[in-house]
Amino acid sequence: GENVEQHPSTLSVQEGDSAVIKCTYSDSASNYFPWYKQELGKRPQLIIDIRSNVGEKKDQRIAVTLNKTAKHFSLHITETQPEDSAVYFCAASSGDSWGKLQFGAGTQVVVTP
């Protein structure tokens, strides 16, 4: 089955700096890669996703890149703000697995003013 590894486990950045979280996956059939943000005590919420036919996707200050050959994908947050502080999870699934997402262990991001 799919195995997703996520690094780093914690990330401290100064407000205004960029944050990068990296994930690797094992199943070459995986073709959908969402990123979820989870604030303390809240539910995970989708912030951006990318499909295997696209190499990069951007939404305002958030971007995701995918390297299918190397089987890794990354989340980039630019101009970080205190409200970006949360746990971020990457996930991967294959086309026939619907919501059977395999999640990474998460990255605690702390943005200090």
Added chain:
Amino acid sequence: NAGVTQTPKFRILKIGQSMTLQCTQDMNHNYMYWYRQDPGMGLKLIYYSVGAGITDKGEVPNGYNVSRSTTEDFPLRLELAAPSQTSVYFCASSSPGNNSPLHFGNGTRLTVT
């Protein structure tokens, strides 16, 4: 739309007790899922369903049962609760279609002592 609604929000069980975690969605989603999230970890899939009357095991199904008698409801049953089942449980749903995003409920925090 209320989205995905889970009850209860919190529950403390004694070892050996049983309970049902309720989940209902009003988005007419065919697909529903139960995930558990242990402290500091990502989410692991317990069971999922692709439609009424159809359920299947995920990554960590032992100690749990589900049913899907209607499109809206997907209860999770714990029989003979064990301390290892202490976790936060998230129900999610998605619409048909390749790699549709998951919509999560607010979670149920369960402690087994």
